[in-house]
Amino acid sequence: MNAECGVPQIIINEINKKYSGAKAKKVLEEINKKYEKAKITPGEAIGVVAAQSLGEPGTQMTLNTKHFAGVAEMGVTLGLPRLIEIFDAKREPSTPTMTIYLKDKYKDDEDAVKKIAAKILEIKFEDIMENITVNLLDFRLEAQVSLESLENYALTLDDVEKALKNVFDEEDVKVYKKGLIKLSPKKEIDVADLYKLKARLKEVHIRGIKGITHVLPIKKQHGWIIQTAGTNLKKVLLMEDVDATRTRCNNIFEIASVLGIEAARNAIIREIILTLKDQGLNVNLRHIMLIADTMTIEGVVKGVTRYGISKKQESVLARASFEVPLKHLFNAATKKEKDNLKGVIENIMINQTIPIGTGIVKLVVDDAKRTKKKGE
Amino acid sequence: MDEIIKEKIKSIEFRLMSPKMIQKMGVVKITTPELYDIDSYPVDGGLMDLRMGVVDPGLRCRTCGSKVKECLGHFGVIELARPVIHIKYVDWINNFLSGTCRKCGRILLSDEVLRKYDEKIRNISEQKGDMDKWIFIKEIIKKAKNAKKCPHCGEEQLKIKLEKPYTFTEEGIKLTPIDIRERLERIPDNDLEYLGLNPEAGRPEWMVLTLLPVPPVTARPSITLETGAKSEDDLTHKLGDIVRTNQRLFENLNAGAPEIIVEDLWGLLQYHVTTFFTNNVSQIPPARHRSGRPLKTLEERIKSKEGRFRKNLAGKRVDFSARTVISPDPRIKINEVGIPLPIAMDLTFPETVTEWNIDWLRKFVENGPDKYPGANYIITKDGKRKRITSETKEVILEELSPGYVVERHLINGDWAVFNRQPSLHKMSMMGHRIKVLPYKTFRLNLCVTKPYNADFDGDEMNLHVPQNDEARSEADILMNVINNMITPRYGLPIIGAIQDQITGNYLLTKGDVYLNKKQVVNLVSSLSGFGVDSLPTPKKKTKDGEFWTGKQVFSMLLPKDLSVEMINKADEKVVIKNGELIEGTIDAKIIGAGKGVLLQEFYEKYGSEKTSQFLQAISLLGINYLAQRGFSVYISDTDLSKELLTKIKQRLEQAENEAYEIIAKYKNNDMEAYPGRTLRETLEVKIMDILNRARNEISSIVEKNLKESPTIIMAESGARGSALNLALIAATVGQQALRGTRINKGYKKRPLPHFERDDLGPTARGFVKHSYKGGLNAIEFFFHAMAGRDSMMDTGMRTPKSGYLQRRLVNAMLDLKVWDDNSVRNASGQIIQFKYGDDCVDVTKSKGGKIYTGGKK
Numbered sequence A: 001m002n003a004e005c006g007v008p009q010i011i012i013n014e015i016n017k018k019y020s021g022a023k024a025k026k027v028l029e030e031i032n033k034k035y036e037k038a039k040i041t042p043g044e045a046i047g048v049v050a051a052q053s054l055g056e057p058g059t060q061m062t063l064n065t066k067h068f069a070g071v072a073e074m075g076v077t078l079g080l081p082r083l084i085e086i087f088d089a090k091r092e093p094s095t096p097t098m099t100i101y102l103k104d105k106y107k108d109d110e111d112a113v114k115k116i117a118a119k120i121l122e123i124k125f126e127d128i129m130e131n132i133t134v135n136l137l138d139f140r141l142e143a144q145v146s147l148e149s150l151e152n153y154a155l156t157l158d159d160v161e162k163a164l165k166n167v168f169d170e171e172d173v174k175v176y177k178k179g180l181i182k183l184s185p186k187k188e189i190d191v192a193d194l195y196k197l198k199a200r201l202k203e204v205h206i207r208g209i210k211g212i213t214h215v216l217p218i219k220k221q222h223g224w225i226i227q228t229a230g231t232n233l234k235k236v237l238l239m240e241d242v243d244a245t246r247t248r249c250n251n252i253f254e255i256a257s258v259l260g261i262e263a264a265r266n267a268i269i270r271e272i273i274l275t276l277k278d279q280g281l282n283v284n285l286r287h288i289m290l291i292a293d294t295m296t297i298e299g300v301v302k303g304v305t306r307y308g309i310s311k312k313q314e315s316v317l318a319r320a321s322f323e324v325p326l327k328h329l330f331n332a333a334t335k336k337e338k339d340n341l342k343g344v345i346e347n348i349m350i351n352q353t354i355p356i357g358t359g360i361v362k363l364v365v366d367d368a369k370r371t372k373k374k375g376e
Numbered sequence B: 001m002d003e004i005i006k007e008k009i010k011s012i013e014f015r016l017m018s019p020k021m022i023q024k025m026g027v028v029k030i031t032t033p034e035l036y037d038i039d040s041y042p043v044d045g046g047l048m049d050l051r052m053g054v055v056d057p058g059l060r061c062r063t064c065g066s067k068v069k070e071c072l073g074h075f076g077v078i079e080l081a082r083p084v085i086h087i088k089y090v091d092w093i094n095n096f097l098s099g100t101c102r103k104c105g106r107i108l109l110s111d112e113v114l115r116k117y118d119e120k121i122r123n124i125s126e127q128k129g130d131m132d133k134w135i136f137i138k139e140i141i142k143k144a145k146n147a148k149k150c151p152h153c154g155e156e157q158l159k160i161k162l163e164k165p166y167t168f169t170e171e172g173i174k175l176t177p178i179d180i181r182e183r184l185e186r187i188p189d190n191d192l193e194y195l196g197l198n199p200e201a202g203r204p205e206w207m208v209l210t211l212l213p214v215p216p217v218t219a220r221p222s223i224t225l226e227t228g229a230k231s232e233d234d235l236t237h238k239l240g241d242i243v244r245t246n247q248r249l250f251e252n253l254n255a256g257a258p259e260i261i262v263e264d265l266w267g268l269l270q271y272h273v274t275t276f277f278t279n280n281v282s283q284i285p286p287a288r289h290r291s292g293r294p295l296k297t298l299e300e301r302i303k304s305k306e307g308r309f310r311k312n313l314a315g316k317r318v319d320f321s322a323r324t325v326i327s328p329d330p331r332i333k334i335n336e337v338g339i340p341l342p343i344a345m346d347l348t349f350p351e352t353v354t355e356w357n358i359d360w361l362r363k364f365v366e367n368g369p370d371k372y373p374g375a376n377y378i379i380t381k382d383g384k385r386k387r388i389t390s391e392t393k394e395v396i397l398e399e400l401s402p403g404y405v406v407e408r409h410l411i412n413g414d415w416a417v418f419n420r421q422p423s424l425h426k427m428s429m430m431g432h433r434i435k436v437l438p439y440k441t442f443r444l445n446l447c448v449t450k451p452y453n454a455d456f457d458g459d460e461m462n463l464h465v466p467q468n469d470e471a472r473s474e475a476d477i478l479m480n481v482i483n484n485m486i487t488p489r490y491g492l493p494i495i496g497a498i499q500d501q502i503t504g505n506y507l508l509t510k511g512d513v514y515l516n517k518k519q520v521v522n523l524v525s526s527l528s529g530f531g532v533d534s535l536p537t538p539k540k541k542t543k544d545g546e547f548w549t550g551k552q553v554f555s556m557l558l559p560k561d562l563s564v565e566m567i568n569k570a571d572e573k574v575v576i577k578n579g580e581l582i583e584g585t586i587d588a589k590i591i592g593a594g595k596g597v598l599l600q601e602f603y604e605k606y607g608s609e610k611t612s613q614f615l616q617a618i619s620l621l622g623i624n625y626l627a628q629r630g631f632s633v634y635i636s637d638t639d640l641s642k643e644l645l646t647k648i649k650q651r652l653e654q655a656e657n658e659a660y661e662i663i664a665k666y667k668n669n670d671m672e673a674y675p676g677r678t679l680r681e682t683l684e685v686k687i688m689d690i691l692n693r694a695r696n697e698i699s700s701i702v703e704k705n706l707k708e709s710p711t712i713i714m715a716e717s718g719a720r721g722s723a724l725n726l727a728l729i730a731a732t733v734g735q736q737a738l739r740g741t742r743i744n745k746g747y748k749k750r751p752l753p754h755f756e757r758d759d760l761g762p763t764a765r766g767f768v769k770h771s772y773k774g775g776l777n778a779i780e781f782f783f784h785a786m787a788g789r790d791s792m793m794d795t796g797m798r799t800p801k802s803g804y805l806q807r808r809l810v811n812a813m814l815d816l817k818v819w820d821d822n823s824v825r826n827a828s829g830q831i832i833q834f835k836y837g838d839d840c841v842d843v844t845k846s847k848g849g850k851i852y853t854g855g856k857k
Helices: A008-019 A021-038 A044-060 A080-086 A110-118 A147-152 A157-167 A191-202 A233-238 A254-260 A259-278 A285-297 A316-322 A324-337 A344-349 A368-376 B019-025 B087-099 B111-127 B131-144 B177-186 B190-196 B234-254 B259-279 B298-302 B310-312 B341-346 B358-367 B393-398 B446-452 B470-476 B500-507 B517-525 B550-555 B597-629 B640-665 B681-703 B709-718 B723-730 B778-813
Strands: A064-065 A075-079 A096-103 A129-135 A140-145 A171-175 A178-185 A205-207 A216-220 A225-230 B076-085 B160-163 B168-169 B173-176 B208-214 B321-328 B336-340 B348-354 B375-379 B385-387 B405-409 B415-419 B429-437 B442-444 B460-464 B515-518 B538-543 B545-549 B565-567 B571-575 B580-583 B832-833
Touching: A008 A021, A044 A080, A044 A285, A044 B415, A044 B778, A075 A080, A075 A171, A080 A259, A080 B778, A096 A233, A110 A216, A110 A225, A110 B500, A129 A191, A140 A191, A147 B259, A157 A171, A157 A178, A157 A205, A171 A368, A171 B832, A178 A191, A233 A254, A254 A259, A254 B385, A259 A285, A285 B778, A285 B832, A316 A324, A316 A344, A316 B234, A316 B310, A316 B778, A324 B087, A344 B310, A344 B778, B019 B076, B019 B208, B076 B087, B076 B234, B076 B259, B087 B160, B087 B168, B087 B177, B087 B190, B087 B259, B111 B131, B111 B190, B131 B190, B173 B177, B177 B208, B208 B259, B234 B259, B259 B298, B298 B310, B321 B341, B336 B415, B341 B429, B348 B375, B348 B597, B358 B375, B358 B393, B358 B405, B415 B470, B429 B442, B429 B470, B446 B597, B500 B597, B500 B709, B515 B517, B517 B545, B517 B550, B517 B597, B545 B550, B550 B597, B565 B597, B709 B723
Parallel strands: B321 B442, B336 B429
Antiparallel strands: A064 A075, A096 A225, A129 A140, A140 A178, A171 A178, A216 A225, B076 B208, B160 B168, B168 B173, B321 B460, B336 B442, B348 B405, B375 B385, B375 B405, B415 B429, B415 B460, B515 B545, B538 B545, B565 B571, B571 B580
């Protein structure tokens, strides 16, 4: 009805559908009244409230939890360590994992899912080899591929040969039928380089998506999903069979670089909620949103640390009061920084009213008028 | 003290301090390391010179003529015989030296390049602000440092190296601070910005000290010991070293001493000045006190938790506060705090005398400080503070007139802020009304223990008395307990009934409890003042008299227009219709702290005042009913029948067998590993799963089969304890965990020498078969102690970790507030959210963040 009442259009529409005319208006009025009553008061220190709302349950969380949601699931860092990890904005979570949802047609198709999972799993040369020997006599590497594991991974020697030839263009790659591989350098190199070559050979990527070290197909109520250890969001989302809309990843930085900062914000919110839920703690979404917003407001994910959000504070005194005060003071001196005393701690420091809550209310009295009235 | 002018500080600017300024500030030139003469009178030109302020009572400052405490102190100055590098600026000096030409002093970048940078700098500071500008300038410095040849005069540049902490060498030749200062002087103002120094902030040569400001005596007071000996502050000691070395250097220079001696002394002076600023520079030994304790110099005074910033600036000590042990008082109101009489007579409130209250306040003055309710001080119109004593009382009473301030004792109804550490919450500091009570502890209502996280095993709490009407009304309106009943964390009442209060209401409302008139009146009479004035019509009339149900008694506290439907802990419907509890049992989910659905509904409908009264009423009803009925727990509550015990034993044996089966499989290599796990890990997971399943099953068997007993009642009502706790006592304690796994540590391949190596069975890895009541055997007991210690470790590690996390969170977020347009912005006005939480809804004013719908129509 009227736009300024603050009730979202969807709800207005719904009310109009259910009720008509005067009744709808009355319902809407009632809702509006309730809404106005529930509105936040300007000046409220919601930053501190949000921080406390997340900090206080932190004291109730358990340490050292690697949680297994089911018997056969992968362990994921949870509890306080995970919460700290999220707020620190660590580049790499201690247990990176992805939950890959597949297109609807694979929902109940266990075999297909397993096949896809196998395709995702990164296989390096060391996973399929039996041994590598450095043949100093002929100056080459000799590796024996385990035919059994090739079969397990549904690979052929041709695949291996192709992968090797892709990587080693300065070396001769020869693959023999029984899985023997001979790798001899074309150029003259010394022994140390040969050993380096050996290390490189082990790391050769044969198949799958880089970074995914484990895959685990799990049956959930809504069908089969794949859980992974290790993440590579970009590659996985590009896969044909993957439902990119539902696939999740717990590496916030990766999400920020692949999907952008808004997605990272949502990921932070989601990860915090997951961690809290697992511990059976209840924190209102608003607080989590506010923290996620402050962490991402600069366009990049900033941690709640002295290098992240706290570094961005405008006030010298506020920064100095947090950590390493002297560094900030000397920096401020050489930069002729000015502290405008607009924040909270600065004003606490110099014993002035803090600009929050009742502190922002100013009373202006027209003294001339007042005395006049008194005189009357 | 009245001389202090109150002005609002608008901003604070930071700059380098110029030698000129230091000279101007210095009221005295320090020339002698001696402090006092034979009569222990401060020496002129010494470090305790009276011109720098006074710390001894009786003396007057020779600069401003004020007494102790009135004079804030004045700086002195030391003229250094040779310049010395300021340790905290070495990084800047390094940039200047290696970024500028050794001959002409210009930056080692051509004017053309600089012009390009100029534009970039301007762009960045316009778009992103000054902070990013300086980050960009770091890159310019890096470029300038790499130049080999001066683009302005063509001079070849030599590599300058900083040998930490403060020696500069140019291709191996040491640069003295004099050389450095000369070079810094040559740098033109225009080039400073590219090298990381705002030209308006000062000149680079100021970073090499020629004059040293001496902090006033008031900043480093000496302490007179009982013996009469004076003990000097660490700073004074350090300054003494500096003056001593400085004077020696002067003498040697004047006497034309050999270069080596001068060099040595110069180095020593540099060392002393460096440690005067900071005493923990790596590579140089910290200056020590005679006792071997490292001196606490300037940086240590400012730094870290105990430093000026966090100890004195961000947190302050306050007057008008009290601290003592707390104890419970169920009959005190929820927003009251009982304070002991001695505290009430020590803490005061300054009440201004007006025409209307002068008679009232006169009585306080008449009583004086020793009789309650009295007054300790009065403040006259011209601001003089007078203590009321038996001698002064008459005079004071005479002169007392409007405009005077009487600092009167606290009386019932005054406001105070009550607090318990750790203050993790805003609910850790709430406003309470004062109630003066006998004895020596603070008394509080049991319902507020939850927000404070308090118990009465010796906890102490703090109390602060607001000292003016604004503060008082904030304590009343904003901090009042009853206005903080709903936690902003999740929007449910955090203040609610606990323990026995819940049990009582549960028993009262469970099924049909019939009470005779005497019993009902007994219960109700304790609730006088809660709007209960008449009994409802009895439910049952027999020849033995009239009978009321417990539900009826409970309903007497409900307002007549309240109708709600709720689900309780047992998943039953609880129906209240027109103020009548029709159906369902009241339990923790309905009235408990942290849950309390009924309280929530009540709060929404009737407001905070009524809710607090209701809560108080039901909590009293609960404990009174328990007192009437009788309630106790026995060890026999946990007795299980023989069949049940054998059943549990069988179940345990079965689990054990299963575990052994799997172990056998593992040992025969007949087991398949879970993906991503080793075989051993898989085994652990499987065994843990088997044992946990067994315990959970046993726990539910126990829960189902225990007869109705007080213990069960407590668990079922949600008052205290759980079915699991019962199972631990009655049936089995179960697997003990160490670091989240079974106990694998200890001896080689076995946790204790009582087992064989590689025994992976449940018993050998910390499975406790017995129950607490049945008694643990020695091995089980040991495992249990291990797990207990592990959980102690866990808490010990967690507390500081989560504390630090919270400090960081608060520091990062504390400037955020909701603006008038409902947007959330930080201190610099940057918008964080356009609409708080996307909908502007306050969690405390809503139903867990959702707007109230007003219940069913």
